[in-house]
Amino acid sequence: MSETSEEPIARSPIAPQAPVVRFGWEISARAARGDLSLSDETPLAKVAVRAPFRGAAADALGVGFGRTTRTDVDGVGVGDVLVVGSGPGEWLVLAAPGRGPDLAAALTRRLGSSGEFVSVIDLTHGRALVRLAGRAAPQVLAKVCGIDLSDSVTPDGAALRTTVARVVTDVVRDDRGGPPSSVGPSYLLHVERSSGQFLAGALLDAGAEFGLETGTFVGLAGRDT
Amino acid sequence: MMLLPCPWCGPRSATEFRFCGEAGEAGARPDPATATPEQWRRYLYLHANPRGWSTESWYHGSGCRRYFTAERHTLTNEVRSTTAAGGAP
Ligand SMILES: [Zn+2]
Numbered sequence: 001m002s003e004t005s006e007e008p009i010a011r012s013p014i015a016p017q018a019p020v021v022r023f024g025w026e027i028s029a030r031a032a033r034g035d036l037s038l039s040d041e042t043p044l045a046k047v048a049v050r051a052p053f054r055g056a057a058a059d060a061l062g063v064g065f066g067r068t069t070r071t072d073v074d075g076v077g078v079g080d081v082l083v084v085g086s087g088p089g090e091w092l093v094l095a096a097p098g099r100g101p102d103l104a105a106a107l108t109r110r111l112g113s114s115g116e117f118v119s120v121i122d123l124t125h126g127r128a129l130v131r132l133a134g135r136a137a138p139q140v141l142a143k144v145c146g147i148d149l150s151d152s153v154t155p156d157g158a159a160l161r162t163t164v165a166r167v168v169t170d171v172v173r174d175d176r177g178g179p180p181s182s183v184g185p186s187y188l189l190h191v192e193r194s195s196g197q198f199l200a201g202a203l204l205d206a207g208a209e210f211g212l213e214t215g216t217f218v219g220l221a222g223r224d225t
Numbered sequence: 226m227m228l229l230p231c232p233w234c235g236p237r238s239a240t241e242f243r244f245c246g247e248a249g250e251a252g253a254r255p256d257p258a259t260a261t262p263e264q265w266r267r268y269l270y271l272h273a274n275p276r277g278w279s280t281e282s283w284y285h286g287s288g289c290r291r292y293f294t295a296e297r298h299t300l301t302n303e304v305r306s307t308t309a310a311g312g313a314p
Contacts, residue, residue, distance in 0.1 A: 053312075065233070065289075087289050088233050146226065146238045160234065161288050163241060168287045 012042035013128050013196035017214050023097045027217045035182045036134030037215030038203055042196065044220065045100035046123045049091040049107060056114035061091055068157050068172060070220075073106045080220045082177070084159045086170045092190060094220060100124040128196025131177070131218055132203060135184035140207040147171065149185075156185070165202035167195045177222035179215060186222070227302060232309040233289040241287035247272055248282040248294045276300055 009026055016028035025043040032039075051057035053065070063069040065085040073081050076099050084092040095103045100122040111118045132141060138149040144165040147154060154160070156175040163169065170190035178186030191199050204212060227239040246252050252272075255264045273279070279299050284292050292310040297303070 088291060161290075162234075162237065163287045 010043070010125065012040050013193050014040045014042065014130070014200045015197065016040065022217070025097055025217075028214060029216055030214060032179070032181070032213040032215035034134070034211050034213060035184070036136050036140070036207065036210055036212045037132075037179055037182060038200065038207065038212055039131045039133070039179065039215040039218050040200070041129040041131050041188065041217065041219070042127070043097040043217060044124075044129055045095040045097065045103050046127050046129065046190070047093040047095075047100060047104050047107060048121045048123050049093060049111065049118065050089060051091070051111065051114070051118040052116050053089040055116050057111045057116050057118050058089075060110055060114065061085075061093075063091075065090075066159055068159050068174060070176075073103060074110065076103045076106055080177075080224075082172075082174065082220055084170065084172050086159055086172075086190075087161055092170060092172075094129075094188075096219060126193050127190060128193050128199065129188060129190050130196070130200055130203070131174075131179075131186060131188050132207075132212075133178040133184070133186035133215075133218075134182045134212075136207075136210040136212075137185045137187060140203065140210055140212060141171075141187060143206040144202055145169075145171070164189060164191075165199060165206075167191050167199055167202075169199070174220075174222075176224065177218065177220045179218045180223055229283065229295070230304055230307055231285045231288060231291075232293050232307045233291055234285060237285070237288055241285060243284040243286050245282035245284050245292065247279060249280040252280075252282065274299075278305070 011026050018029040019026045020029040063083050063085045065088045068084045070080050082094040086092040104120050104122045108120045147162050156173050158173045161170050172188040174188050175186050228236040229239045230236045281295050294308045295304050296306045
């Protein structure tokens with residue numbers, strides 16, 4: 001037995017490049033040199049909420065199907081919380097790494113008083129999340145996704161579920177959370193954990209002609225910092 | 226690419242959906258407690274399959290994961306109406 005008492009290290013399903021350990025997660029340390037990057041955001045806390053499409057819980061979450069909003073949740077004071085209307089009566093709530101249990105507890109407290117049937121589940125370790133950002137990001141995504149990514153159809157703050165490289169994916173446009181070094185659109189892509197490495201590989205392949213590189217973890221604060 | 230208009234998500238590639246058979250009168254499920262074997266067989270295996278307007282049930286499995294009913298023309302693939310199951314968006 002080892003004498004050390006180190007915290008356990010969580011790992012993303014996507015193999016890191018030049019791995020280092022931050023906030024209890026193994027992450028890729030290599031930063032992208034150009035504007036176009038793909039970063040592994042799996043360490044972000046991910047909580048799924050199900051509630052009636054309309055009602056008190058939906059009002060408390062502050063956003064409906066197809067849109068996102070940034071908010072504060074009691075007891076999860078670290079960084080931003082991004083609430084995504086990922087489906088009719090379905091929400092995905094993202095927060096800083098390690099905040100999953102606090103976030104789920106705070107959401108249960110806040111939504112439980114609605115009297116409606118609400119479920120809150122911490123999915124952090126069951127899902128993979130990547131961010132594709134940069135001026136050419138829509139062109140890369142369009143190669144593997146049938147959605148119209150123009151600003152009029154999929155503007156900043158849009159959320160939808162479709163297939164990306166044939167994998168069912170939550171597509172969330174979140175320009176504000178893009179890496180500080182980049183400009184242009186930024187997409188969060190959320191999939192089942194077992195599809196994470198495949199999706200990252202498919203996107204890197206699709207983006208090779210545009211100079212897509214692996215970037216380091218960005219988080220949600222992105223261009224605010 | 227064939228597009229199907231989901232009442233929740235808008236037009237999407239038909240590959241995102243699963244066809245769930247004829248809806249309405251043509252696809253009505255008989256009561257298993259009282260149906261005769263002939264009625265049950267007709268429900269399972271015999272479909273109207275018209276050349277023209279057909280009322281169908283579809284499931285958007287790669288999107289909103291909701292069922293809806295569509296009126297589709299089987300010759301042209303035109304969809305003239307959709308209804309979300311359990312209430313409109
Ligand atoms: Zn749909």
